[in-house]
Amino acid sequence: MEDLKLHGFWYSPFTVRVVWTLKLKGLSYENIEEDRSNKSPQLLQYNPVHKKTPVLVHGGKPICESMVIVEYIDELWPQNPLLPHDPYERAQARFWVAFAEQMVPVIPALVYSTNAEEKEKAVEKAREHLKVLEDHCLADKRKFFGGDKLNIVDIAFGSLLEFLITLEDLKQVKILVAEKFPLLHLWLDNFKNAPIIKENYPDREKILATMKPAMERRFPSS
Amino acid sequence: MEDIKVLGFWSSPYVHRVIWALKLKGISYEYIEVERHGKSQLLRQSNPVYNKVPVLIHGGKSIAESMVILQYIEDTWPHNPLLPNDPYDRALARFWIKFGEDSIASITDLFMRPSKDEKERAIEIEKAQETLQVMEEKGIGEKKFFGGNNIGMVDLAYGLLCHWLEGLEEITGLKLIDPSRFPRLHAWTQNFKQVPVIKENLPDYEKLVVHLQWRRQQYM
Numbered sequence: 001m002e003d004l005k006l007h008g009f010w011y012s013p014f015t016v017r018v019v020w021t022l023k024l025k026g027l028s029y030e031n032i033e034e035d036r037s038n039k040s041p042q043l044l045q046y047n048p049v050h051k052k053t054p055v056l057v058h059g060g061k062p063i064c065e066s067m068v069i070v071e072y073i074d075e076l077w078p079q080n081p082l083l084p085h086d087p088y089e090r091a092q093a094r095f096w097v098a099f100a101e102q103m104v105p106v107i108p109a110l111v112y113s114t115n116a117e118e119k120e121k122a123v124e125k126a127r128e129h130l131k132v133l134e135d136h137c138l139a140d141k142r143k144f145f146g147g148d149k150l151n152i153v154d155i156a157f158g159s160l161l162e163f164l165i166t167l168e169d170l171k172q173v174k175i176l177v178a179e180k181f182p183l184l185h186l187w188l189d190n191f192k193n194a195p196i197i198k199e200n201y202p203d204r205e206k207i208l209a210t211m212k213p214a215m216e217r218r219f220p221s222s
Numbered sequence: 223m224e225d226i227k228v229l230g231f232w233s234s235p236y237v238h239r240v241i242w243a244l245k246l247k248g249i250s251y252e253y254i255e256v257e258r259h260g261k262s263q264l265l266r267q268s269n270p271v272y273n274k275v276p277v278l279i280h281g282g283k284s285i286a287e288s289m290v291i292l293q294y295i296e297d298t299w300p301h302n303p304l305l306p307n308d309p310y311d312r313a314l315a316r317f318w319i320k321f322g323e324d325s326i327a328s329i330t331d332l333f334m335r336p337s338k339d340e341k342e343r344a345i346e347i348e349k350a351q352e353t354l355q356v357m358e359e360k361g362i363g364e365k366k367f368f369g370g371n372n373i374g375m376v377d378l379a380y381g382l383l384c385h386w387l388e389g390l391e392e393i394t395g396l397k398l399i400d401p402s403r404f405p406r407l408h409a410w411t412q413n414f415k416q417v418p419v420i421k422e423n424l425p426d427y428e429k430l431v432v433h434l435q436w437r438r439q440q441y442m
Contacts, residue, residue: 048360049317049321049356049360058310061310063310063313063314063317064317065316065317065320067320068313068316068317068320069313071313071316072309072310072312072313075309075312076309087294087297087298088280088283088285088294090293090294090297091285091290091291091293091294091297092285094287094290094293094294095271095285095286095287095290098287098289098290099271101320132271136270136271
């Protein structure tokens, strides 16, 4: 059995990416739930640079950054490959993973927006990114970003877009509107119903129930 | 001969990452200088998402985003590897590449888009120094290069910290990579520039300083 430990945070879209990858590869691991307000000494030791989850510890050696972890797992356990074999196809996949990472700042911008203007700015930024995805990636009506089978790009965007939808409810905004993003909607539907993803999909209601009181405390509604 | 083209702009550190990678692997290519402000049809066609250089066009197929291009070059031409052999060491390299990508904008913004408020400026500088401290202690550590005894993909990713940053430091008078504060990082900037492929493939310093000065004024 592999000596795998995942230090994660249950509703983090970054932790979810690693969970999906481990499950898709059929790997068992020890899940260590971190409390963000009270991080374990191991986490601080394993990720001294960012002090953040997720961290995968393999045979005692830590790997940080969700997409770096995903690629590491994919390299070591080639079953159900998440990156294409062909270098050009790999480059295309990496391009879109990089695009997903460039979208990430939208999340804190939205969560911590203190007024309507800031909120609108974050929403606009999110929509701009989504438009690029809608227009460039899914135009051929493919089932997943990876084609017939999901790949690393689906993993990268799956958790992000799901978290964005959760934030729509939390911040009372509309971002991933079906009329504007029909292909993305179809894609998300395919993705959340894919085997293994389905059984490990974030529980939106549970997440909202946890985040709402915290949001209320931090940003009391006027 | 393989059909390889690089679309670039002479002053771009991101374009230079690609040039260095190709030269380190001894790969010949055709360099095409492209205008900066999105007027090139070839650029727009080959990088419709960002409309930016660098773009690598190999056998008619385009790849954009400098670090994606570097990975493509590594995958396609594995000789003279730029990434370590061991998967764990590769993951570490990728971590440091991401760290660099995430920090570089705030470091260059310090010079190119400085905050006009004194208090904010002090905070900006402190944050940049904290980032450099991480690079100093944990990135470079005891090694000569990020890649160990020889330069690798991480070094290419951080290339902008020498030459370009030196130009910005000269223009503004703000010495960020102060050798007394960041001795290892400073030594790295000097060692990196001495590597023959790097030394022979840097934009003319004086010309670069004039260009950076002009670009800075555009913002201010």
